Amino acid sequence: MKVNRLRKIQDLLEEKKSITINDLCSNFDVSKNTVRRDIAELEKRGIISKVYGGVVLQEQKTPQEKSEPEAPAESSDDVRKKKIARMAASLVQDDDVIYIDSGTTTMHMMPYLEDKHNITIVTASIHVINIAAASAKFNIIATGGTIYAPTKAFVGPSVLNCLKQYNISKFFISSTGISIENGLTTASQLECDIKRYLVDKNGKKILMVDSTKIDSASLISFCKLDEIDCIVVDEELPERYREFFEEHEIEVIVCDSENN
Numbered sequence: 001m002k003v004n005r006l007r008k009i010q011d012l013l014e015e016k017k018s019i020t021i022n023d024l025c026s027n028f029d030v031s032k033n034t035v036r037r038d039i040a041e042l043e044k045r046g047i048i049s050k051v052y053g054g055v056v057l058q059e060q061k062t063p064q065e066k067s068e069p070e071a072p073a074e075s076s077d078d079v080r081k082k083k084i085a086r087m088a089a090s091l092v093q094d095d096d097v098i099y100i101d102s103g104t105t106t107m108h109m110m111p112y113l114e115d116k117h118n119i120t121i122v123t124a125s126i127h128v129i130n131i132a133a134a135s136a137k138f139n140i141i142a143t144g145g146t147i148y149a150p151t152k153a154f155v156g157p158s159v160l161n162c163l164k165q166y167n168i169s170k171f172f173i174s175s176t177g178i179s180i181e182n183g184l185t186t187a188s189q190l191e192c193d194i195k196r197y198l199v200d201k202n203g204k205k206i207l208m209v210d211s212t213k214i215d216s217a218s219l220i221s222f223c224k225l226d227e228i229d230c231i232v233v234d235e236e237l238p239e240r241y242r243e244f245f246e247e248h249e250i251e252v253i254v255c256d257s258e259n260n
Contacts, residue, residue: 081108099163101124178215230252236254
């Protein structure tokens with residue numbers, strides 16, 4: 001019977017690892033056409049593989065090999081950004097109206113805001129909008145405008161016109177580099193105008209920045225360092241920055257690596 005023959009072909013291959021078509025014909029006293037049909041059936045099941053003049057047993061993967069590949073480990077950049085985002089989110093209180101700036105650090109705030117109640121988020125960041133839209137927890141106000149591809153954020157007069165309408169209690173601001181000499185900087189003139197407007201509005205300005213951006217400057221400055229109210233950073237600041245923030249009564253929050 002065919003079923004028995006298929007089983008015996010498999011047993012034979014487990015013993016010999018490979019076998020020719022002629023040997024199969026001799027072993028089972030069948031024609032080459034019959035052997036080829038058997039081979040096609042076993043190949044379809046993933047049991048054997050055809051080679052020149054014969055067949056070999058296909059190596060079977062272990063259950064561990066069949067399991068889904070492990071997700072890649074988080075980069076050190078992601079770890080830093082999430083620590084900062086988690087700490088910054090702890091500054092948000094129920095019923096707050098907050099602005100979340102565009103940036104790869106600020107967008108990580110969203111999961112840590114899930115336990116807040118009646119939060120209104122104003123944002124130009126498409127990343128933030130997409131994450132927030134998946135949850136029913138937040139009131140979302142998207143500024144609209146023209147999409148600026150490098151940061152996946154809205155820019156232009158529509159953003160400023162939107163921001164004029166709302167009283168915002170806390171602004172979570174990003175920067176591509178900060179220094180005492182150049183203040184907060186960005187690489188985009190289009191985003192510079194928006195960030196400058198945010199700093200000029202009433203409300204607490206909270207800078208979220210990782211330690212790799214300290215003492216560096218990008219293309220355009222959008223505010224002086226003493227114009228912010230608070231900085232959330234992943235590591236202790238250099239001494240001259242600690243002295244500067246203390247002198248200007250700016251709150252410094254350093255993430256505790258053991259608790260984040």
